Amino acid sequence: MTASKKIGQQTIAFSNPPVIVSTATVVGPEEGSGPLAAFFDKILDDDRYGEKTWEKSERRMLEDTMKMCLQKGGVQETDVDYMLAGDLLNQIVSANYTAKVLGIPFLGLYGACSTMYESMALGAMLIDGGFAEYVLVGTGSHYATAERQFRLPVEQGAQRTLTAQRTVTGTGAMLLASQGEGPRITHATVGKVIDLGQSDPMYMGAAMAPAAADTLTTHLKDIAGEPSAYDLIITGDLGVYGKKLTLELTKQKGMDIKDNYTDCGILIYSPDQDTHAGGSGCGCSAVVTCGQIFRQLQAGKLKRVLGIGTGALLSPLTTGQGESIPGIAHAVAMETA
Amino acid sequence: MVGVKDSQPAEIQNRQYKLLVDRVKPRPTLARNVFWAFVVGGSICLVGQFISVFFSSLGLNLEETGAATASTLVFLAAVLTGLGYYDEITKLGGAGGIVPITGFANAMVSPAMEYKTEGLVMGVGAKLFTVAGPVLVYGIVAAWLVGLIYYLVL
Known part of the structure; x- marks a missing residue:
């Protein structure tokens, strides 16, 4: 017996497409001075956020x-059936x-x-499968915690390669429901x-x-x-060079996406912010999706969007041991009536 | 045109993809980097020279002047690291900011600041040398080898 909601090789077509009731975003000062500032709910003046450690921030x-x-969606914690979340820190402590x-x-x-797209896909499955009425999904990352975990101390001087990206300080959340208004x-x-x-961990777009x-x-198949x-087709955090590679690879597979394709990592910073290849991190696709994309879908400026969250599945351990970097990507199609 | 096809064996796919990745990869701005490394590294040395002239004018001998100059530069680099400027200097100057003794000071102070949140023993104490450690280890090993060669040959 084949799964009734599955089409083709790997895709699920939801029979009662879950609704994105509300979203929320909080970003750091660097992201808040970028071109997408108007789409964020809260921009911090200080990315330490008054906390003792970066992890707490x-x-x-x-x-x-x-x-x-939850507040924007008018829903209480007790009404939500599941929360799906994750982050970049060891043992996903921020989410826990x-x-x-x-x-x-x-x-x-x-x-x-x-993680943003992984949680959206799973959240939608829980709802369409009849296991939940409301699912809260979200993720985020912080420049300082990611630097410390994956790279060098923040104040350590180093010249980064041009293919390196800056980890976005930002968190995004999305409330999914079985019914209601919204995309x-x-x-x-x-x-x-x-x-x-x-x-090369400094060229993750390529990975x-x-x-x-x-x-x-x-x-698409x-x-x-x-x-x-x-x-719009938008990938999570491939950056400038990862985007070029994706265009090239899809072209080789016989699809031309250059007219309507971009990447969250490219949109989030302007070139004069000197982040080299753009933004990265869980927060990158989270704040762009929950910010700009959700609002433009809501306003009807975009009708159908395919978002593709991209992840580099490395750890400092595997990098240290010279292993290659496996990549993953999950796609979620969003549509507004 | 470099083709990466699913039907190819993994090894060939990887090799083909590497060609594509290298082609897309931007060239480092070498001339610009060398210029700024020279300016930044040179400026640090110039500051060192001023400090050195100052100490010798106070009547310190050559050895004392050297020690006083080095510790003053280390102090200045530590302060600049603490205020969050030294990483900006190195971002511009590259090796010009890393190679001088000020770069070493930066490599010691930045982990100290970073790991303070894990406590003085397991944080600062254990992780102080995460960046500078390799430099020390191989610097010392190199010194041994040179000493050995010196002893055997001369």
């Missing part, structure tokens, strides 16, 4: 974002501690920077882990682009659609 940002999202405060039944996720999640394509042997291209072409079926 990240946690508080995630907590505030989740609470704001946030779940402790909110007291919502919690499933922790790790999809590196693809709907119509499809989700769960990606495969793909590794074409890239191992993730094959996964993005694979998920994208699989999705599964729905039997052309790239033009979407007003």
Whole structure:
């Protein structure tokens, strides 16, 4: 027996597409002075956020974002059936501690920077499967906590390569429901882990682009659609060079997406912010999706969007041991009536 | 045109993809980097020279002047690191900011600041040398080897 809601190889077509009731975003000062500032709910003056440690700052940002999202959706914590969240820190502590405060039944996720889309896909499945009425999903990252975990101390002087990206300080949350007003999640394509042997942690766009291209072409094949079926196709955090590689790889698979394709990591900062290849981190696709994309869908400026969260599944340990970096990408199609 | 096809064996796919990745990768701005490394590194040395002239004018001998100059530069770099400027200097100057003794000071102070939140023993104490440690280890090993060669040959 085949699964009734599955089409093609890897795609789910929701029979009652779940609604995105509300979103919320909190970003740091660097992101708040970028070109997307107008789409964020809260911009911090100080990315320490009055906390003693950077990890606490990240946690508080995630907590505030989740609470704001519930408030905007007019829903109490006790009405929410599940919370799905994750982050970049060891043992996903930011999400765990946030779940402790909110007291919502919690499933922790790790999809590196693809976590936003992983949680959206799973949240939509829980709702369409009849297991939940409301699901709260979200993730975030912080420049200082990511630097310390994956790279060097923040004040350590170093010249980064031009392909390096800046981890976004930002958290995004989304409230999904079985009914209500708002854009709907119509499809989700769960990606495969793909590794074409890239191992440079300062060039993660190259590590993730094959996964993005694979998920994208699989999705379009599964729905039997052309790239033009979407007003916008947007990847999570491939950056300038990862975008170029994705364009090239999809072209080789016989699809031309250059007219309606961009990347969250490119949009979030302006070139004069000197972040080199753009933004990265869980927060990157989270704040762009929950900020700009959600609002433009709500306003009807965008009708159909395919978002593809991209994750580089490395750890400082595997990098130290010289392993290559596997990539993953999950696609979620959003549509407004 | 470099083709990466699913039907190819993994090894060939990886090799083809590497060609594509290298082609897309931007070239480092070498001339600009060398220029700024020279300016930044040179400026640090110039400041060092002023400090050195100042100390010798106070009547310190050559050895004492050297020690006083080095510690003053280390102090200045530590303060600049604490105020959050030294990483900006190195971002511009690259090796011009890393190689002088001020870069070493930065490599010691920045982990001290970073890991303070994990306590003085397991944080600062254990992680102080995360960046400078390799430099010290291989610097000392190199010194041993040179000493050994000196002893055997001369």
